[in-house]
Amino acid sequence: xxxxxxxxxxxEYLDQQGHLASVAAFGQQHTSVSVYSTTTVVRAPEAxxxxxxxxxxxxxxxxxxxxxxxxxxxxxxxQLGVSRYYGHDAVLSxxxxxxxxxxxxxxxxxxxxxxxxxxxxxxxxxxxxRQFSGRPASLDExxxxxxHGQGITGSLPVPTPTVADAAVPLRTAPSGGGLYPIQLAVxxxxxxxxAPGAYxxxxxxxxxxxxxxxxxxxxxxxxVLTTDVxxxxxxxxxxxVYNLYVNSQKYGDSGLVFALIEAGGISQNIxxxxxxxxxxxxxxxxxxxxxxxKTLGFDGTSRHVIHFTLVGHGEA
Numbered sequence: 001x002x003x004x005x006x007x008x009x010x011x012e013y014l015d016q017q018g019h020l021a022s023v024a025a026f027g028q029q030h031t032s033v034s035v036y037s038t039t040t041v042v043r044a045p046e047a048x049x050x051x052x053x054x055x056x057x058x059x060x061x062x063x064x065x066x067x068x069x070x071x072x073x074x075x076x077x078x079q080l081g082v083s084r085y086y087g088h089d090a091v092l093s094x095x096x097x098x099x100x101x102x103x104x105x106x107x108x109x110x111x112x113x114x115x116x117x118x119x120x121x122x123x124x125x126x127x128x129x130r131q132f133s134g135r136p137a138s139l140d141e142x143x144x145x146x147x148h149g150q151g152i153t154g155s156l157p158v159p160t161p162t163v164a165d166a167a168v169p170l171r172t173a174p175s176g177g178g179l180y181p182i183q184l185a186v187x188x189x190x191x192x193x194x195a196p197g198a199y200x201x202x203x204x205x206x207x208x209x210x211x212x213x214x215x216x217x218x219x220x221x222x223x224v225l226t227t228d229v230x231x232x233x234x235x236x237x238x239x240x241v242y243n244l245y246v247n248s249q250k251y252g253d254s255g256l257v258f259a260l261i262e263a264g265g266i267s268q269n270i271x272x273x274x275x276x277x278x279x280x281x282x283x284x285x286x287x288x289x290x291x292x293x294k295t296l297g298f299d300g301t302s303r304h305v306i307h308f309t310l311v312g313h314g315e316a
Contacts, residue, residue: 069253081250085177091158094178095166098204106207107194110140112147115276122276129280134233135313136190141277142236145311146201148172148273149238149266150184171203173265176258181246182266183303185211185239185296187218189232190312198296211296218295224308225286235279235312238270239292242306263307274311281311 014021070078084090115122155167156178168178175181184201186208188194197215199208220231240263248255267283274281287308293300 065253065256069257077252078254081252082177085250088160088162091160091168092163092166094168095158095163097169097180101202101204101207102209103205105213106202106205106209107199109143109146109206109208111206112144112151113140113277115144115148115273117276119272122272126271126275127280128282129314130229130282130310131315132230132233132235132280132310132312133315134190134230135235136192137235137279137312139191139193141279142186142188142191142194143206144277145270145273145279146184146186147206149270150180150182150201150203151206152203169204172269173262175262176247176255177250179247179250180262181243181255181259182262182306183241183243184266185241187220187237187239189217189220189237190235220310223288223292223295224284225288226284229282229284229310233312234310238309238311239296239305240266240307240309241296241298242304244302244304260306267307267309270309270311278313279311280314281309284308284310 085094149172151172152169153172154170156170157165157167160166170178171180180203186199186201188196188199190196194208195215196217198211198218200211201207202209220234220237224231242256242259242263244255246255247258251258271281285308287305289305290300292305292308293303296305298305
């Protein structure tokens with residue numbers, strides 16, 4: 001076969017598989033990365049990933065997390081942390097986690113609805129929706145979404161030599177060690193009977209507690225970097241806040257990974273609940289993390305915003 005024949009064969013094949021040319025072009029773009037890429041203001045994800053090919057470029061944080069959260073099978077750090085949590089004081093701390101909630105100024109929520117939709121049909125019907133109508137949510141709709149996301153469902157007995165009836169409260173979403181480091185903040189816009197503002201959901205008492213007094217509306221458009229949502233029509237937003245020290249004292253560097261798994265479980269429950277209620281919603285990754293933390297009064301060091309969800313009613 002001559003060179004011309006092979007060129008013709010390749011051209012004919014590419015004509016039949018048109019997408020390959022685009023794939024090849026994408027793969028050949030920016031194959032080299034400047035050694036100064038880590039010091040520039042903008043670090044595009046592609047530049048970060050491609051930077052791993054060059055020994056002169058550092059700093060793919062996701063890779064560092066995966067390498068360090070479980071360094072080897074001989075790492076005894078987690079085992080030591082876990083064994084510490086069998087101690088009397090650690091067990092009682094988990095069993096009395098409800099004492100962290102505040103009673104003063106707490107707003108009682110109505111009992112959650114018992115949703116009757118089948119699991120299979122609800123899972124199959126779940127979709128992300130962004131065309132909010134502005135119709136207010138009812139207080140029991142909000143209560144139902146929050147309870148299914150993080151509500152108390154029972155308890156696990158953990159008797160100690162001095163407290164025979166000690167028990168750890170359990171929630172709708174699983175959590176490593178039953179420590180529950182994720183806190184839900186509720187940014188209320190249109191909920192009947194509830195003033196707009198930022199609230200903390202308190203699962204043990206099934207209440208809301210204002211983050212600030214006096215209450216003030218939170219402008220979602222200033223905190224989320226997207227243009228495909230009319231934020232003034234969203235009923236409420238949920239902010240997932242991770243308290244780094246709650247489970248890292250037990251699991252070390254693995255604590256963050258466990259927290260992200262927990263956040264996923266909470267989010268899935270929330271979306272299934274709002275689907276069963278006939279509501280729409282969507283997760284948003286383009287939020288302003290630092291601004292949200294400042295609005296809620298978190299330091300951004302020990303407590304971090306790690307997820308964001310919008311919920312409301314769709315257009316008829």
